[in-house]
Amino acid sequence: MVGTVHRHTGAEDVEEGVGLTALLVAAARAIETHRHDSLARDVYAEHFVRAASACAGWPVRMQQVPDGDANPLWGRFARYFGLRTRVLDDFLLRSTQTHARQVILLGAGLDTRAFRLDWPPGCVVFEIDREGVLAFKRKVLDGLSATPAAARVPIPIDLRDDWVGALADAGFDPAAPSVWLAEGLLFYLTNAAETYLIDTVDRLSTGGSALAFEVKLDKDLLEYRDSPLYTSTKHQIGIDLLNLFAREPRPDSAGALSGKGWSTSVHTPFDFTHRHGRGPMPEPNDALAGNRWVFANKPRP
Template identity: 75%
Template sequence: MDGVDGGVGLTALLVAAARAIETQRHDSLAQDIHAEHFVRAAPACSEWPVRLQQVPDGDADPLWGRFARYFGLRTRVLDDFLLRSVRTGARQVVLLGAGLDTRAFRLDWPSGLVVYEIDRAGVLAFKERVLSDLAAAPKARRVPVPADLRADWVTALTTAGFDPAAPSVWLAEGLLFYLPGPVETSLIDAVDRLTVEGSALAFEVKLEKDLWEYRDSAIYTATREQIGIDLLRLFDRGPRPDSVGGLTARGWSASVRTPFDFTRRHGRGPLPEPNDALEGNRWVFAHKPRP
């Protein structure tokens, strides 16, 4: 489907619901006042919780407690990465598979910054409708780029005004494990071609050789049984490329971290547990050094 009413599109609504729950926490790591409106606007998830008080087991619920807290932590960590990058010179932000990301609206960007949001036309249209109904105003120049990342999104991005000669920061949040390995490689290669020194990239990968070993983990089971999203059937099951190695071979510097590193830093978020579907998740932060 082209919108958010099924398949991978539905996962964008799952993350929006998690951000809505995070927003209302007393110890919130990230604020997204628009997130709950996406959830309520989509018939497929209009009954999902948008506040932890609406979850009978609260934080003990593996989906709306622990998994939602993971998404809240990820949002905060990647927010911080983007803001650091623009403070050190990047003047273009590219959100790959932007989904229902509202960073153009909720982060305090420096003047003159442009945020490019690449996703399928149906996803962007749904997002535009909800934000328009809210009369939401972006805090930077926002340029939606309707394109499929499996097709020629580079032409769409440059046609929309992206300048490969200017420093940029790129984000692939919760994206790559849905794509076939060759598409991931092509995407990373394109980012390298489109960036100059002083640019940065953050993305998320999963290291498990066999994702199905975790099929009965609490997170995957709860997501499947409570809201009908079988993440393991949506993830691409082919071999994954070594994107970090590919970048470092081209001269990028890269740091690979676990989400739990940031749980400990912020004092909030998921910690490891047995049979943990988050065990193989890694967040990669890469920089193209200046000479």
């Protein structure tokens, strides 16, 4: 276990603190879905936004944003989340089309990949997150009669609790290749918690497994505290990301995996903007400057 846990149940898990950021990302996915040049489609995303009172009035289409793409939050930042969704969708599908049939979403939030991606036969998607978050998601998706495209196993547990035991109890097989995803998660963890998570994924992964995660490598997060991205998020929807992020120096998780024999690649989001022809580009005073997307593969013996 990483530490003690304070449990909540109910909608408060997605309407306050870090949970509220899951609704922010859902709104961004909804906006992306309705773009004419969409990078990723999530038809469920807008329903999460509409089901939570905390985000009443948030846009789910770009036409609902008066200044459109010029808006730092619903323009550039939302497009970032759309690009991230597409890149990680591609990673998961590519990984499951080779060896892995177990998919583990760490801090799954309002992720709907179990429902919207075209999974190969035999895939199982384990979703680990707090009970209240998964209950909120279940209520919304049940109301839409949504049907998963792979075997879906929700695991209602806080990542600070014994999620490894819960995953084993849910049928996870450490002897079979897996693909792991930590999307928008490590920002909020302490240095020690991130190290524990990466070490644990390594321990539970056999050859042929893969992992993708997102980190911020800024030497000083507060360097960008007055960036348009942070200030617009705080002023428009009341989420102060810098108060939620862990500010201590980050561990070199990509380097640690390389030291354990994984092959790793580290990219900026802008690498994929160039690849797909749309997405955020670097700008002055850029809160995205330190963001990195890491992809790792554990070779077979």
